[in-house]
Amino acid sequence: MAKSATARARAEAEGRDSRDAILEAAARAIAARGVRGLRIEDVAREAGVSPPLLYYHFESRSGLVRAALERASERAPSARLARLEPGHTGYAAVEAALLAELDESPEIRDNAVVWGEVSASAVFEPELRDDVRRVVDGWRASVAAGIRAGLADGSIRRRVDPDETADLLISLVDGLCTRWLAGAIERERAQGLVRAGVRRLLGPA
Amino acid sequence: MAKSATARARAEAEGRDSRDAILEAAARAIAARGVRGLRIEDVAREAGVSPPLLYYHFESRSGLVRAALERASERAPSARLARLEPGHTGYAAVEAALLAELDESPEIRDNAVVWGEVSASAVFEPELRDDVRRVVDGWRASVAAGIRAGLADGSIRRRVDPDETADLLISLVDGLCTRWLAGAIERERAQGLVRAGVRRLLGPA
Numbered sequence: 230m231a232k233s234a235t236a237r238a239r240a241e242a243e244g245r246d247s248r249d250a251i252l253e254a255a256a257r258a259i260a261a262r263g264v265r266g267l268r269i270e271d272v273a274r275e276a277g278v279s280p281p282l283l284y285y286h287f288e289s290r291s292g293l294v295r296a297a298l299e300r301a302s303e304r305a306p307s308a309r310l311a312r313l314e315p316g317h318t319g320y321a322a323v324e325a326a327l328l329a330e331l332d333e334s335p336e337i338r339d340n341a342v343v344w345g346e347v348s349a350s351a352v353f354e355p356e357l358r359d360d361v362r363r364v365v366d367g368w369r370a371s372v373a374a375g376i377r378a379g380l381a382d383g384s385i386r387r388r389v390d391p392d393e394t395a396d397l398l399i400s401l402v403d404g405l406c407t408r409w410l411a412g413a414i415e416r417e418r419a420q421g422l423v424r425a426g427v428r429r430l431l432g433p434a
Numbered sequence: 435m436a437k438s439a440t441a442r443a444r445a446e447a448e449g450r451d452s453r454d455a456i457l458e459a460a461a462r463a464i465a466a467r468g469v470r471g472l473r474i475e476d477v478a479r480e481a482g483v484s485p486p487l488l489y490y491h492f493e494s495r496s497g498l499v500r501a502a503l504e505r506a507s508e509r510a511p512s513a514r515l516a517r518l519e520p521g522h523t524g525y526a527a528v529e530a531a532l533l534a535e536l537d538e539s540p541e542i543r544d545n546a547v548v549w550g551e552v553s554a555s556a557v558f559e560p561e562l563r564d565d566v567r568r569v570v571d572g573w574r575a576s577v578a579a580g581i582r583a584g585l586a587d588g589s590i591r592r593r594v595d596p597d598e599t600a601d602l603l604i605s606l607v608d609g610l611c612t613r614w615l616a617g618a619i620e621r622e623r624a625q626g627l628v629r630a631g632v633r634r635l636l637g638p639a
Contacts, residue, residue, distance in 0.1 A: 263558050265470035342557055349554040351616035352547060353468050358617035365618045397606060397631050404609030411556035412563035413570045426602050430634060 248286045250276040255297045260339035264294055264350040294347060295360045301343040302364035306330055307399075310371040319379020323372060324427045327402050331409060331420050341406050369395045376431065385431050394430055401426045453491045455481040460502045465544035469499055469555040499552060500565045506548040507569035511535055512604075515576040524584020528577060529632045532607050536614060536625050546611050574600045581636065590636050599635050606631045 254276035258267055269290055273280045287293040302308060306329030310322055317325075330341065344364075351357040373395035379385035405422055408414040459481035463472055474495055478485045492498040507513065511534030515527060522530075535546065549569075556562040578600035584590035610627055613619040 263470065263554075265468065266558075345554060345557070345612075348612055348616045348618070349468075349550060351618070352550070353471075355617065361613075361616045362618040365613060393627070393630055396627055397634070400609035400613065400627065401602060401606045402609070403612060404605035404607070407550075407553055407608060407612060408566075408570060408605065411553045411566045412560065413553070413556070413567040422598070422601055422605065425598055429602070 247276070247278050247282060251278060251283055251286060251293070252296055252300050255293055256300060256339060256343050259294075259297055259346050260342045264346040267294065269293070291354065291356050294350070294354075295357060297343055298347040298357075298360055298364060301340045301347070302367060304336075304340050305344070305368065306332065306337070307368055307371055310375045318384030319375050319377070319382050320384035320427075320431060323375040323379060323398070323431065324424065326372070326375065327398060327423050327427060328420050330402050330406060331416055331423065333416060338410070342410055345407055345410055365399070368399050372399055379431065386433060387431060389431065397430060398426060452481070452483050452487060456483060456488055456491060456498070457501055457505050460498055461505060461544060461548050464499075464502055464551050465547045469551040472499065474498070496559065496561050499555070499559075500562060502548055503552040503562070503565055503569060506545045506552070507572060509541075509545050510549070510573065511537065511542070512573055512576055515580045523589030524580050524582070524587050525589035525632075525636060528580040528584060528603070528636065529629065531577070531580065532603060532628050532632060533625050535607050535611060536621055536628065538621060543615070547615055550612055550615055570604070573604050577604055584636065591638060592636060594636065602635060603631060 251272060254272045255267070258272050258275065267290070269280055269283060272293070273283045276283070283293065287296055307326040310326045314322070329337065331337075347357060348361050351361045369392070373391040376385060376389065376391040376394055380389075380391065402423060405414065405419040409416050409419045456477060459477045460472070463477050463480065472495070474485055474488060477498070478488045481488070488498065492501055512531045515531045519527070534542070536542075552562060553566050556566045574597070578596040581590060581594065581596040581599055585594075585596065607628055610619065610624040614621050614624045
């Protein structure tokens with residue numbers, strides 16, 4: 230008790246830091262062993278906090294999983310699409326953002342595993358579904374915004390419905406990510422298919 | 435021991451039946467609780483066989499999971515694409531087979547859950563990867579065969595690479611299945627996106 234109270238007081242003083250440390254530890258744990266292997270005690274220990282502090286921040290195991298998904302969504306490359314950098318066409322920005330979802334960096338891979346794991350777990354844990362739907366809708370909206378930018382700047386000349394096309398592209402990339410993470414397709418070939426999909430859905434008719 | 439030996443003798447006499455009963459029980463268990471929640475003892479009990487008989491047929495837990503994936507693959511609607519029914523064009527056959535992956539029947543849903551679960555588990559269980567790759571490759575080959583049939587019968591007039599297009603279509607359907615099973619998209623809307631994807635990748639240029 231004394232230890233837990235001390236730990237809690239210290240962590241509360243550290244404020245936001247402890248929340249971030251817990252989320253980082255949760256993401257690492259999910260990337261290594263999956264959502265189904267996630268144990269609150271392990272995450273707390275790895276984050277250097279007490280389990281009660283973890284519950285204080287996230288209320289429940291499923292609250293922690295939902296927050297991990299939210300974090301993965303914020304860190305996903307496509308999330309940056311909404312703020313288009315100057316000098317990039319809409320077409321190039323959409324292609325680059327979708328290709329980046331299959332980047333070789335360990336952070337991107339871990340992020341993709343977290344995303345895939347929470348989606349797969351939502352089949353059996355209905356309390357996760359609203360959150361999965363929300364982050365997927367956000368992903369689609371940011372890709373649709375990139376397509377609209379491309380239609381406006383002339384880099385996408387084919388007359389396409391931005392929302393339908395965004396839906397097709399994110400589902401394609403999601404399916405390829407699953408295959409890549411499962412070891413059923415090489416990353417480079419999956420990226421080649423993303424390029425082909427973007428070209429065939431957005432490129433010159 | 436006596437009971438186990440009796441059960442084994444009886445089941446061996448029943449031969450193939452017990453193997454099928456175990457696979458059916460495994461598929462039901464995976465569809466209900468996922469691969470990660472799969473317990474050999476539960477499957478054996480539900481199939482009415484002894485755990486030793488289950489090990490006799492499948493060697494290990496991962497052997498059972500691999501056999502469940504194989505079964506899901508054989509029962510997947512796209513698997514029937516290879517034998518094109520008379521009167522169906524290649525285009526219609528490809529579209530129907532891909533739409534059927536999102537059919538509302540409980541068997542199709544359970545089958546899709548098994549497929550998705552084994553793929554998701556392969557991220558953490560490398561011994562599953564070769565099997566996932568093999569069934570995905572088989573799926574792609576059967577869709578590519580349907581596309582070739584459509585190019586031959588004139589129902590697909592766009593000049594497409596059958597293998598690349600099949601790869602794009604199965605990844606799209608896989609991504610949509612994941613979203614559907616996770617409750618992040620309605621089944622009917624997902625089917626509408628399958629139709630749109632087929633039309634935009636195979637339809638008139």
